[in-house]
Amino acid sequence: MSKTLRYIVFYVSGILLILPFWIFGTFGSGITIEQMLFHLLSGAEGMAGTDIGLKKSFVLNNLVWPLAFPAIVATTDLLIAKFAGLRLKSGAGKALNIFCTLFFIVSALTFVYKVNLYQYVRSRLGKDTFSGIYADPKQIRFRTPQHKKNLILIYVESLEDKLLDLGPTHINAIGPIEDLPGYRVPNFIQAPGTGWSIAGMISSQSSIPLKPFYKSDVGNYARNGYFPNLSSLGDILAKQGYAQYFLVGPDLHFSGMDQFYLSHGYNVAIGRDEWRKRGLDQSLFTGWGEGLHDDTLLDESYKFIQFCRSQKQPFAITIMTTDTHFPDGFPSPRCPKDEAAEGFVGAFRYTSRYLSGFINRLIAEGILKNTDIVIMGDHLFMSSSEQEESFFDYSENRHVYFKVISSDNRRPNRDIMTHFDVAPTILDLLGMLRSSDTWFGLGISLFSRIPASAYERHLKQVTSEEILSPSVVYDRFWSTR
Structure with missing residues (x-):
C-alpha cells in the first residue's frame, strides 16, 4: 500500500x-x-x-x-x-x-x-405492505360543501406532548398552546418515514411516508415536481377552488419545500428570499437558516389571513415555524433574556406564548365562524444525547402534539393517530369526505367509526418498518406519465 x-x-x-x-x-x-x-x-x-x-x-x-x-x-x-x-x-x-x-x-x-x-x-428486502393498504385519493369522490370552510394549518417545529412535562422538575414549556380551546389527540404516534420536517409535512398532507429516492429519473432532486403522480391534500383543495399559501421563515429550497407545495395545489409559497423581496428589514433574518423568527412570521401570516378573509374565495394557509429547532432553539431577539438563556425550553415558551396570542386574536375576531385551525408538531423533538438524559427518554412513549380548534361540535371517535390520519381528518372537518370511514392513502379520519381492533391492526401495519419496503405503487408517485 x-x-x-x-x-x-x-x-x-x-x-x-x-x-x-x-x-x-x-x-x-x-x-x-x-x-x-x-x-x-x-x-x-x-x-x-x-x-x-x-x-x-x-x-x-x-x-x-x-x-x-x-x-x-x-x-x-x-x-x-x-x-x-x-x-x-x-x-x-x-x-x-x-x-x-x-x-x-x-x-x-x-x-x-x-x-x-x-x-x-x-x-x-421486506414485503410490499404499502401497496396492499394504500387507498388512492384519485379514486375517491369528494363532496363539494355548500359553504366551504377555510383552513389554517400550523406546523410548530418539533412540537410534542412531552414538552408539557419535561424532566424531573416537570417543566411545562408549551402551556399557552395547551390552554387554547379545542381538543388534543393524546396518542399521536410517529411512524417510520415521518420523523423530520419535510417528511412530517408530506406524510400529514399526502398520507404516505417519505422515503429516499434512488431511481435515476428522479435523481435530480424532484426535477418534475415532488411526487408528480401523487394526490395530496393541496391538490384536492385546489380542485375545490381554494387559494392556498405556504409561509415559512427560512429558505424554501431546504428539503424541497417549494417543490412539494407548488406542485401540489398551492398558489403561493414564501420563504426567506421571498420575504426579503417583500421589503422586510434585513435585521429580522437571524432565525434558523438565516430566516425569519416565529414572531415575525406570525405577524406576517396575520396580514395574509386578513387579506384572504377580505376575499370571496375559500383559503388554506399553512405556516411552518422554526425557532424551536434543535439543538437549542433559535429564540427571537424579542424573546425575554431569561427565557432565551433557557435554550430550547425558552424558545418553546416564547413561541408558544406568541402563537397563543396569534390564535386568540383571530378567535376574538370571529375566525372560527368559517375556519378550522389545526396546530401540530412536524415531528418529535430531535434531542441531543445530553438533552435526552436531562429532559427526554426515548424509552418512554413520546407523541407528536396535535390540536384541532373548530366551532364544529364533533369530537374524535378515537384518541390515537399517526401523520397519515391528518389529511383525511382535515378533509372530514371541511365536509369533503362523503363518509368519515373513507380511507385516504394510509390514513383514516379521527371521526371514522372504525372498530378499535381494526384500527389497531392498521396501526401495526403503518408503524412497521416494512411500510418503507420497496413498493410498486409508491414508485409510481414519481412517474410523470
Missing part, C-alpha cells in the same frame, strides 16, 4: 468513525437512516438554506478533525524515515499497512452498527 493510499484510507476511516457519533450527538437517537439518506441524496439544492451553525459543525467535526488520523501517520512516517534503519523501515511500513486495514474495518463496522444499517437493509 502506497503512503498516499494509506493516508486516504486513514482519513476515510476517521470520517466513518466520527460521523455516526456526531450525527447522534447532534440529532439524538431518534434520527433514522432514511432521514440521513434523504438529505444525502437530495444534494446541494435540497440542502439549501441549512442553518450555518449546523454546516460549520459538520465540516469541523466530520471533515477537519479526521485529518488528524493521516496527520499522525504522516508524522510517524517522517520519524521512521529520519531515525529508523532500513530493516525497521520495512517492518514499520508493513505494520502501518496492517493497522490501516484493521482501523478501516473497525471504523466501517462501527458506522454500520451505529446507524443501524443492518435493520435498514432488512426493511429494503
Whole structure:
C-alpha cells in the first residue's frame, strides 16, 4: 500500500468513525437512516438554506478533525524515515499497512452498527405492505360543501406532548398552546418515514411516508415536481377552488419545500428570499437558516389571513415555524433574556406564548365562524444525547402534539393517530369526505367509526418498518406519465 493510499484510507476511516457519533450527538437517537439518506441524496439544492451553525459543525467535526488520523501517520512516517534503519523501515511500513486495514474495518463496522444499517437493509428486502393498504385519493369522490370552510394549518417545529412535562422538575414549556380551546389527540404516534420536517409535512398532507429516492429519473432532486403522480391534500383543495399559501421563515429550497407545495395545489409559497423581496428589514433574518423568527412570521401570516378573509374565495394557509429547532432553539431577539438563556425550553415558551396570542386574536375576531385551525408538531423533538438524559427518554412513549380548534361540535371517535390520519381528518372537518370511514392513502379520519381492533391492526401495519419496503405503487408517485 502506497503512503498516499494509506493516508486516504486513514482519513476515510476517521470520517466513518466520527460521523455516526456526531450525527447522534447532534440529532439524538431518534434520527433514522432514511432521514440521513434523504438529505444525502437530495444534494446541494435540497440542502439549501441549512442553518450555518449546523454546516460549520459538520465540516469541523466530520471533515477537519479526521485529518488528524493521516496527520499522525504522516508524522510517524517522517520519524521512521529520519531515525529508523532500513530493516525497521520495512517492518514499520508493513505494520502501518496492517493497522490501516484493521482501523478501516473497525471504523466501517462501527458506522454500520451505529446507524443501524443492518435493520435498514432488512426493511429494503421486506414485503410490499404499502401497496396492499394504500387507498388512492384519485379514486375517491369528494363532496363539494355548500359553504366551504377555510383552513389554517400550523406546523410548530418539533412540537410534542412531552414538552408539557419535561424532566424531573416537570417543566411545562408549551402551556399557552395547551390552554387554547379545542381538543388534543393524546396518542399521536410517529411512524417510520415521518420523523423530520419535510417528511412530517408530506406524510400529514399526502398520507404516505417519505422515503429516499434512488431511481435515476428522479435523481435530480424532484426535477418534475415532488411526487408528480401523487394526490395530496393541496391538490384536492385546489380542485375545490381554494387559494392556498405556504409561509415559512427560512429558505424554501431546504428539503424541497417549494417543490412539494407548488406542485401540489398551492398558489403561493414564501420563504426567506421571498420575504426579503417583500421589503422586510434585513435585521429580522437571524432565525434558523438565516430566516425569519416565529414572531415575525406570525405577524406576517396575520396580514395574509386578513387579506384572504377580505376575499370571496375559500383559503388554506399553512405556516411552518422554526425557532424551536434543535439543538437549542433559535429564540427571537424579542424573546425575554431569561427565557432565551433557557435554550430550547425558552424558545418553546416564547413561541408558544406568541402563537397563543396569534390564535386568540383571530378567535376574538370571529375566525372560527368559517375556519378550522389545526396546530401540530412536524415531528418529535430531535434531542441531543445530553438533552435526552436531562429532559427526554426515548424509552418512554413520546407523541407528536396535535390540536384541532373548530366551532364544529364533533369530537374524535378515537384518541390515537399517526401523520397519515391528518389529511383525511382535515378533509372530514371541511365536509369533503362523503363518509368519515373513507380511507385516504394510509390514513383514516379521527371521526371514522372504525372498530378499535381494526384500527389497531392498521396501526401495526403503518408503524412497521416494512411500510418503507420497496413498493410498486409508491414508485409510481414519481412517474410523470
